Amino acid sequence: MTNGRTSNQALPLPAWGIRLESRKVDSETGAIKKMPPPGELIVALKQNIGVPAETIVQPGERVLKGQPIAIASRWGLSVAVHAPTSGAVMAIEERPIPVAGGGTGESVIIEPDGKEERYAGYVAQMNSKRLPPPQIRNEIMEAGIVGMGGALFPTATKLNPGSGIQALILNGVECEPYISADNALLTERSDQVLRGAAIMLAALDCDECLVAVKADMAEAQAAVQAAIDALGDDRISLVVVPAFYPAGGERQLIELITGKEVQAGGLPWDVGVVCQNVGTAAAVAKFFDEGEPLISRIVTVTGDGVGTAANIEVMIGTPIVDLVEFAGGYTDDAAGLVMGGPMMGFSLPHDQLPVTKATNCILVAGQAELDPSVREMPCIRCGECARVCPAALMPQQLLALARGPDYEALESQGLQDCIQCGCCDYVCPSYIPLTSRFIEAKQGLWENHLVSQRSALALRRFDARGERLERRESDRSDELQRQVDEIGPAGEIDADALRQLKQRVKSKKPGDKT
Amino acid sequence: MVAGLLVMAFLSGLLGIVLVISARRLPADTMTVVDQVNGVLPHTQCGRCGYSGCRPYATAIAAGEADINQCPPGGDEVIVALSQLLGRPAKALDESFGLAGPPIVAVVDEDICIGCARCLDACPVDAILGAAKFTHTVIANECTGCELCIPACPVDCITVTENTSQLDARAAH
Numbered sequence A: 001m002t003n004g005r006t007s008n009q010a011l012p013l014p015a016w017g018i019r020l021e022s023r024k025v026d027s028e029t030g031a032i033k034k035m036p037p038p039g040e041l042i043v044a045l046k047q048n049i050g051v052p053a054e055t056i057v058q059p060g061e062r063v064l065k066g067q068p069i070a071i072a073s074r075w076g077l078s079v080a081v082h083a084p085t086s087g088a089v090m091a092i093e094e095r096p097i098p099v100a101g102g103g104t105g106e107s108v109i110i111e112p113d114g115k116e117e118r119y120a121g122y123v124a125q126m127n128s129k130r131l132p133p134p135q136i137r138n139e140i141m142e143a144g145i146v147g148m149g150g151a152l153f154p155t156a157t158k159l160n161p162g163s164g165i166q167a168l169i170l171n172g173v174e175c176e177p178y179i180s181a182d183n184a185l186l187t188e189r190s191d192q193v194l195r196g197a198a199i200m201l202a203a204l205d206c207d208e209c210l211v212a213v214k215a216d217m218a219e220a221q222a223a224v225q226a227a228i229d230a231l232g233d234d235r236i237s238l239v240v241v242p243a244f245y246p247a248g249g250e251r252q253l254i255e256l257i258t259g260k261e262v263q264a265g266g267l268p269w270d271v272g273v274v275c276q277n278v279g280t281a282a283a284v285a286k287f288f289d290e291g292e293p294l295i296s297r298i299v300t301v302t303g304d305g306v307g308t309a310a311n312i313e314v315m316i317g318t319p320i321v322d323l324v325e326f327a328g329g330y331t332d333d334a335a336g337l338v339m340g341g342p343m344m345g346f347s348l349p350h351d352q353l354p355v356t357k358a359t360n361c362i363l364v365a366g367q368a369e370l371d372p373s374v375r376e377m378p379c380i381r382c383g384e385c386a387r388v389c390p391a392a393l394m395p396q397q398l399l400a401l402a403r404g405p406d407y408e409a410l411e412s413q414g415l416q417d418c419i420q421c422g423c424c425d426y427v428c429p430s431y432i433p434l435t436s437r438f439i440e441a442k443q444g445l446w447e448n449h450l451v452s453q454r455s456a457l458a459l460r461r462f463d464a465r466g467e468r469l470e471r472r473e474s475d476r477s478d479e480l481q482r483q484v485d486e487i488g489p490a491g492e493i494d495a496d497a498l499r500q501l502k503q504r505v506k507s508k509k510p511g512d513k514t
Numbered sequence B: 001m002v003a004g005l006l007v008m009a010f011l012s013g014l015l016g017i018v019l020v021i022s023a024r025r026l027p028a029d030t031m032t033v034v035d036q037v038n039g040v041l042p043h044t045q046c047g048r049c050g051y052s053g054c055r056p057y058a059t060a061i062a063a064g065e066a067d068i069n070q071c072p073p074g075g076d077e078v079i080v081a082l083s084q085l086l087g088r089p090a091k092a093l094d095e096s097f098g099l100a101g102p103p104i105v106a107v108v109d110e111d112i113c114i115g116c117a118r119c120l121d122a123c124p125v126d127a128i129l130g131a132a133k134f135t136h137t138v139i140a141n142e143c144t145g146c147e148l149c150i151p152a153c154p155v156d157c158i159t160v161t162e163n164t165s166q167l168d169a170r171a172a173h
């Protein structure tokens, strides 16, 4: 599709989206730092979209680094979870986890022993690219690998689209300001990312891989190009996308690169594309090359509120308080915590929450970085929001509908296609927090759907029960009829005999014995 | 004169036919109203409205015999939907029929259940799985939380808890 686009010439700018100040420099400088195990790891069992994994360890048990502590549930999309280091399982209990809106999740609490003793159950496999695709997918599932761009979709599922995939796009665009974890990964470990890409290509039975990097990430571009040259794999090429937001959104990126639009409710597969985050590719390579499942990730810790902004490789389950401490602690300016970037991230209530497989960035906002408390004003119908919306929606109209809320209209106007990018908020001259309204409305729409699904199911079952009872009744009367038929026709009733019988009954006095 | 009479006769004949047709139509129309009302009700089938289930209540509403604020499981949303559908004024839930609450689901305590099968017949949606002398269990996904099984159990082993599966499902989304 875009064969040979290996020059640093960026793709043309699309009509939607916005330009944002990068703010990555703070964390960009310097190598990826490796954080030692903290005093306690809180490993949430729900590290993926779908159903949480099921524990296979007991409190008090000793676990080794990389040992599976929970296996994929059979009840839905699910992936395994592993011990990030060796130590003792202290408890299995509900703990607060970092999700939008807050919440808790069952977690395995591990006290590291500092020995980093490795589990021997997984070994490096040098012939990984020649394994049959189903086996590659099984192992990726086994390794607990999910989309590391923050989506947490089980990677193996995404690598099973059937035939007809023309290209694998590796998303290294990272268009949010502040976040530079993928940038750091590509700059330092492009070779690992490309090895993962080759394994993914084998799983997909596909011959083209495009590594997408943003135009203002020169170092990463150079590193990717150098790794491609060193590898000599002509199936893999670099593609440079313009530096604007949200070029890294899956649908947006596919549209930019292929010119094809993924339809509402559709999947990238529909246009012959599979999109994976570069961090996910690195995790795949790590498992096949080193036998290490997904137990750590790179997190950008940044913002005016933290001592030294940096990209830190950290164990899944590390409490954010320890992570911030490792990055030089809070400054006096620290005013708020955000997981993810300033555009699509969500604020955290406190720092006693663990890093999960989705944590790409911890933003410790300073006073100036926090939303100034501007007053929301009425919509003036300027249309700016519709101009920038990457999903081609009419945010001002959705806003009016969300007030009702008129769920039917919201749905037909495409609320579900909103990717919650925040572009509309950013440009709105009336400071309307459109995106949070849409997130709320989506939630309402979803609940609405559930309620009607539930009542439709109840009605179906109620009716089915009615039919069942009717059937039982008619079976009974059929049976009665059959018995009557068996005995034979009763014949004429002898009127005389009947009269005599009646008289006998009448003449009987109460108390008489028959 | 005669021509005039003929025209009159023809017209009344025509009217008669129209009346017959519309008379035939009428029951069909009331049917649709019942169906529409039934479609709005939550199908918890709990009988709290004072009728033996959602459809009988829908029939009573359509016939103008019952008010639209008697379904506690449906709460305000159902009342609003009914008022829009029927053009009747919306009003607060009549709490003499019960209070609106969060969705609930029944749970059989499997250690206590004696396998008497009595709750099976009480459940309006066949959501309890079991056979005589075997421990029963509630299919949580299909339970409407009507609480009709609770009095049916001779050893009081059925309780209700808040149904959080909606939240789980959302998280899974």
Ligand code: SF4
Binding pocket: A385, A388, A389, A390, A391, A392, A393, A395, A417, A418, A419, A420, A421, A422, A423, A424, A425, A434, A435, A438
């Ligand atoms: S409506 Fe949604 S997709 Fe469109 S700009 Fe706003 S947040 Fe982004």
Ligand code: SF4
Binding pocket: A378, A379, A380, A381, A382, A383, A384, A385, A386, A395, A396, A399, A424, A427, A428, A429, A430, A431, A432, A434
């Ligand atoms: S940008 Fe703001 S003011 Fe302008 S149309 Fe959209 S919502 Fe209204």
Ligand code: SF4
Binding pocket: B041, B042, B043, B044, B045, B046, B047, B048, B049, B050, B051, B052, B053, B054, B055, B057, B070, B071, B072, B073, B074
């Ligand atoms: S109260 Fe509501 S849910 Fe219960 S039977 Fe009546 S209409 Fe159905």
Ligand code: SF4
Binding pocket: B105, B106, B122, B123, B124, B125, B126, B127, B128, B138, B142, B143, B144, B145, B146, B147, B148, B149, B150
């Ligand atoms: S299991 Fe009990 S509460 Fe649930 S629908 Fe059946 S009878 Fe009602």
